[in-house]
Amino acid sequence: MKEQKKEKYIGIDIGGTTAKIGLVDAEGTILRSEEYAVDFDGYETPILTTVLERLKKFLADCGVCRLQLVGIGVSATGGINTQTGRVDGSAGHIKNWQGSRIKEKMEEVLQIPAYVLNDANAVALGEVWLGAARGRRNVVVVTIGTGIGGGIIVDGNPLLGKSGFAGEVGHMIVSHAGESCTCGNFGCLERYGSTKALIKRIEQGIRAGEIEGFEDGAVNGRRIFEEVERGNLAVERTVNLWIDYIADGLISLIHIFNPEIVIIGGGVSVQRRLFVDKVRSKVLSRARVEFTEGLEIEPAELGNQAGMIGAVHFCRMSMLSERR
Ligand SMILES: [Zn+2]
Incomplete structure (x- = not known):
């Protein structure tokens, strides 16, 4: 010992x-x-x-x-x-x-x-060993950032697939003939649910004159949530649409892997009330009920x-x- x-x-x-x-x-x-x-x-x-x-x-x-x-x-x-x-x-x-x-x-x-x-x-x-999913055996971890990354734990082991590539949840195709992706395909989840995708939508809204409130600075995740906090409804609508994409992706993963806990990582997961709580309530209200009993959806802990x-x-x- x-x-x-x-x-x-x-x-x-x-x-x-x-x-x-x-x-x-x-x-x-x-x-x-x-x-x-x-x-x-x-x-x-x-x-x-x-x-x-x-x-x-x-x-x-x-x-x-x-x-x-x-x-x-x-x-x-x-x-x-x-x-x-x-x-x-x-x-x-x-x-x-x-x-x-x-x-x-x-x-x-x-x-x-x-x-x-x-x-x-x-x-x-890491999250399973010492973080938010400590001690859990069936876990889905989704990291929201420039792209969307994922890791799936099945019966305590990482799901690696034949060669180790498994878990590319950001490249689930959610829109047939949708936006082109860095992977060479079209309509991948990360084109719609990543922080980069949210920033892009907000910038499009600003250019189209539909979104205000960013006159004095750059558009980034923190600023977007500050605008939601301030009651900027146009920004909130865009954020809600973005959250819908993330929630839909998570529901698909929950139906495939039946996890005990879903961990959301990435810089944006520090937004508990305006992001993690909203994702949780959307997922829990729309996923099949036998999958949601006792299901937890929590932010990552290890940064x-x-x-x-x-x-x-x-x-x-x-x-x-x-x-x-
Ligand atoms: Zn892709």
Whole structure:
């Protein structure tokens, strides 16, 4: 038991603009962490090269006894193949990312096992281990931001699919021949339910002269909710339509996965009364009643640490199941 307590993990969270590297213990406490830019030269230096350089420095600086390190968990953006630990699909705009052999390179540097998964799945696992879905076994996590990310937990395990790509809830098609999406398809949920989509609708409303109240500044999530708070009805109507899309997406997911709890993440989830509560009441009033009994819909708790924490949890779970 004493030995187990000393076990430490490296948790890495690689996003499109920054990467975080942390030293995490077996209880999920982040003992030390650092964050670095990865887009400083437009990705001419491949993200993985930047992260590996920083990782070597991080290890040297924190002077951890290498013997205490048992594994590396990596949360990474894009289509991550969990079997090979490689980036098989890129978010498109990130140069030199697709094909990155994350697992292989990390294991080369540290000589301990590395496990890699998609960032949205890592966030879901983080919330299950130490966040808003602690102790739950069937969980849907949806992160609303520039896009819409998702992670599904079934019977305590992340739903990865054949290669690790499962959970791309933002690319559920909700409108036949709808708006074009970054994924190459049309009518994906994130074209309608992401924060970016809300901002776009508000900006369209402003240009059409239907929305007022943004004369003095930029349109962003916080400002939009301030306008709703102030009683700006045109903005509230647009926000309500946007919430309808999110609620519809969640209802579909609830009917497919029958979760105990739905977690809503992303910056906008700090808006409890004007956003999370509204989503909850729409979902609970429209989903089939046998699915909603005891169903909770709550904001995420771990914020931007969720990916790193979830990656470490994935590493622990994978090592445990391999030991069996
Ligand atoms: Zn799409």
